[in-house]
Amino acid sequence: xxxxxxxxxxxxxxxxxxxxxxxxxxxxxxxxxxxxxxxxxxxxxxxxxxxxxxxxxxxxxxxxxxxxxxxxxxxxxxxxxxxxxxxxxxxxxxxxxxxxxxxxxxxxxxxxxxxxxxxxxxxxxxxxxxxxxxxxxxxxxxxxxxxxxxxxxxxxxxxxxxxxxxxxxxxxxxxxxxxxxxxxxxxxxxxxxxxxxxxxxxxxxxxxxxxxxxxxxxxxxxxxxxxxxxxxxxxxxxxxxxxxxxxxxxxxxxxxxxxxxxxxxxxxxxxxxxxxxxxxxxxxxxxxxxxxxxxxxxxxxxxxxxxxxxxxxxxxxxxxxxxxxxxxxxxxxxxxxxxxxxxxxxxxxxxxxxxxxxxxxxxxxxxxxxxxxxxxxxxxxxxxxxxxxxxxxxxxxxxxxxxxxxxxxxxxxxxxxxxxxxxxxxxxxxx
Ligand SMILES: NC(=O)C1=CN([C@@H]2O[C@H](COP(=O)(O)OP(=O)(O)OC[C@H]3O[C@@H](n4cnc5c(N)ncnc54)[C@H](OP(=O)(O)O)[C@@H]3O)[C@@H](O)[C@H]2O)C=CC1
Ligand SMILES: [Mg+2]
Numbered sequence: 175x176x177x178x179x180x181x182x183x184x185x186x187x188x189x190x191x192x193x194x195x196x197x198x199x200x201x202x203x204x205x206x207x208x209x210x211x212x213x214x215x216x217x218x219x220x221x222x223x224x225x226x227x228x229x230x231x232x233x234x235x236x237x238x239x240x241x242x243x244x245x246x247x248x249x250x251x252x253x254x255x256x257x258x259x260x261x262x263x264x265x266x267x268x269x270x271x272x273x274x275x276x277x278x279x280x281x282x283x284x285x286x287x288x289x290x291x292x293x294x295x296x297x298x299x300x301x302x303x304x305x306x307x308x309x310x311x312x313x314x315x316x317x318x319x320x321x322x323x324x325x326x327x328x329x330x331x332x333x334x335x336x337x338x339x340x341x342x343x344x345x346x347x348x349x350x351x352x353x354x355x356x357x358x359x360x361x362x363x364x365x366x367x368x369x370x371x372x373x374x375x376x377x378x379x380x381x382x383x384x385x386x387x388x389x390x391x392x393x394x395x396x397x398x399x400x401x402x403x404x405x406x407x408x409x410x411x412x413x414x415x416x417x418x419x420x421x422x423x424x425x426x427x428x429x430x431x432x433x434x435x436x437x438x439x440x441x442x443x444x445x446x447x448x449x450x451x452x453x454x455x456x457x458x459x460x461x462x463x464x465x466x467x468x469x470x471x472x473x474x475x476x477x478x479x480x481x482x483x484x485x486x487x488x489x490x491x492x493x494x495x496x497x498x499x500x501x502x503x504x505x506x507x508x509x510x511x512x513x514x515x516x517x518x519x520x521x522x523x524x525x526x527x528x529x530x531x532x533x534x535x536x537x538x539x540x541x542x543x544x545x546x547x548x549x550x551x552x553x554x555x556x557x558x559x560x561x562x563x564x565x566x567x568x569x570x571x572x573x574x575x576x577x578x579x580x581x582x583x584x585x586x587x588x589x590x591x592x593x594x595x596x597x598x599x600x601x602x603x604x605x
Contacts, residue, residue, distance in 0.1 A: 279383045285358045288351040295348065295582050298355060299573045303564040303594070306524050314450045316563050316594035317418075320362035321496035321553050323460065323537075323588035324353050325580060326369035326408035332401030336587065338540045338577035350376055352585035357381075360566065360592045364414045364445075366458035366496035368588075371398045371408040386413040391426040391439045393460075410458045412441045419445040422453060427481050429459070431473035438462050440478055440497075442485050452597050454560075455486050459497040461507065468505055475499070475507035479514050489516045492559035494595065498551050498588060503532045511554055519557035521593045525565055533568050538578045539587040545578065553593050566592035 327346050330336065336344075343349070350372065357365060365386065370377060373390040381388055389412050396407030414421075422444040429438045440459035446452070459478055461471045478495075486493055493516060501507045511518055522533050536551040555562065568589055579587045 276379065276383045278385065279380075281358050281361065281384055284380070284384070285355065288355045288358070291348060291351045292355065295352075297583075298352070298359070299569055299583060301569065302567050303592075304525055304567050305564050307561045307563050307596075310561055310563075310596065310598065312563075312596040312599075314447065314596065316596045317364065317447070318360065318362045318592065318594050319364045319366065319456070319494055319496065319553060320357065320360060320590055320592045321366050321458075321551055322356070322590040323368040323498040323551060323586060324370060325586040325588065326371040326396075326398050328371055328398035328401040328404040329369065329408065330580065330587075332404070333397060334539075334587070335541045335543075336539055336580060337542055339580050340582070343580060343582045346372070349580075349585045352583075354380065356585070356590055360590070362592060363418050364456055364494070365412070366456070367411040367413075368458070368460035368498045369408045369586075370411040371396070371405050373409070373411055375405070377411060377413075381413050385415050385417055387416050387421065388413040389424060389426070389441055389443070391441050393437050393439055394428065394435075395437050410439055410441050410460055412443060412456065412458045414443070414445055414456070418448055420448060422446050423485075425481070425485060427478070429461075429474040430477045431462075431470050436462065436470070436474060438474055440481070442482060444485065444491060450597065452492075454492040454494060454556075454597075455482065457482060457493070457495045457497075459495070459499075461497065461500045463500045468501070468507075471499065471501050472506040472510065475501075475510050479510060479516065482516060486516070489556065492556040492597070493518065493554070494556075494560070495554040496552070496591075500550050502549055508552075511552075517556055517558055518554040521553040521555055521562045521565060522591060524562050525567065535589075536568070536591065537588045538574055539580075540578050547578075551588055551591055553591050555593075555595060559598055560595050561598055563594040563596055565594075566590070 325334070327344075327349070330344050330349075331341070365381070367377070370390060373388070378388050378390065390409055391411075392407035392409035396409065398404045398406065398408045424441070424443045427440040427442060429436050429440060438459070438461055440457055442455055442457040444453055444455050447454075457478070461474050482493060482495070483489070485491075495511075495518070499505075499507055499511075512520070520532060522536075523529055523531060525533060532549045532552075534549065535547045536549050538545075538547045540546070569584070573583075575581060575583070579589075
């Protein structure tokens with residue numbers, strides 16, 4: 175039954191059986207009158223538990239931190255104590271100690287809360303899934319994977335110079351609802367994010383209440399820490415639905431380039447499907463940005479491929495790799511992935527008429543330096559073990575609008591990519 179946002183919020187504020195006040199999942203106050211304002215909780219019980227460990231780190235990182243100073247090192251160190259260290263393989267570190275105490279939330283209720291906060295904004299864009307393979311019936315539900323560079327709040331406000339994007343469109347309290355709305359609209363089984371600088375206070379607590387298990391690996395020297403009032407370093411985050419998968423193994427990888435440690439990271443996890451018992455490896459990364467760094471990106475890509483070779487025991491385990499590669503398909507790093515012995519294909523090529531061309535853009539923005547329209551984001555997959563059943567179409571130029579991204583309608587300068595995968599039958603010996 176449809177509940178108005180006003181009724182929903184009051185329902186969320188009722189006392190639960192334990193006598194403790196239940197709080198709105200988002201803990202947000204609406205910007206203007208109708209519908210009624212949601213009181214900001216004085217002490218959000220559920221969010222406090224999840225973000226307590228990050229509180230000290232966040233308060234110390236609210237000052238301007240130049241890279242390499244004690245404060246950013248302290249944050250990095252603290253963040254790492256909550257996650258596994260570089261290239262470690264300790265699943266026990268990856269389980270949030272508080273996750274079992276978190277009250278589940280209904281995704282529909284959270285979506286309603288988001289929509290109430292966003293009621294003054296234009297409606298979200300309609301995007302459709304394009305069916306790609308209907309000829310290979312599978313006895314198990316598909317695995318939906320979402321890849322998205324969500325735009326770090328500190329970079330969007332302090333570094334990216336999106337000259338056509340009004341500052342009000344970047345306000346975190348509303349932008350986070352647009353991000354959550356996009357995630358909730360597609361409800362991925364696996365969510366791979368880049369530029370996450372609100373992991374501990376937003377995504378980890380909320381997504382864990384939606385049934386996800388999350389891992390965060392911050393960049394060692396995040397440029398976010400240069401920005402005044404930053405919320406800590408940005409990094410990659412990987413979430414999967416605990417109802418569908420069991421974590422078998424996990425590695426946080428600091429990428430190297432020509433044997434040197436770099437500022438870019440990846441997370442790779444082996445997951446086991448609870449329905450089918452099949453195992454696969456999913457990885458998320460964000461390679462070095464900017465022109466002039468093509469060889470560096472290429473070296474980082476080679477390092478990631480080598481790590482994935484080791485993790486999948488030479489491609490014995492099927493792979494899905496999501497990332498903002500910061501590289502057009504013409505770059506060497508793309509070519510390395512396309513020709514790797516891991517037998518990978520890029521899922522979004524399948525949206526093209528011949529199945530051979532990447533989409534014309536995955537990011538589109540206007541900076542002081544001009545308009546930047548590029549294809550940089552990819553979902554790679556083991557082409558012999560997996561099939562892409564469908565993929566979410568991109569936004570059209572008309573939907574994106576003349577001021578490009580981010581905007582009041584869309585929270586990031588990068589588009590989300592979403593694919594439904596299924597395992598091919600009888601892959602024995604094919605890999
Ligand atoms: N003190 C130290 O030892 C070190 C300090 N640093 C700091 O980190 C920063 C760079 O870190 P690094 O990880 O290499 O960052 P990158 O060059 O990879 O870029 C960082 C972010 O900037 C965005 N970006 C890309 N192009 C532009 C542009 N033209 N204008 C504004 N933003 C852009 C990228 O977004 P997208 O991916 O969406 O394009 C990316 O998220 C330095 O500026 C420095 O402050 C870094 C290393 C060491
Ligand atoms: Mg960016």
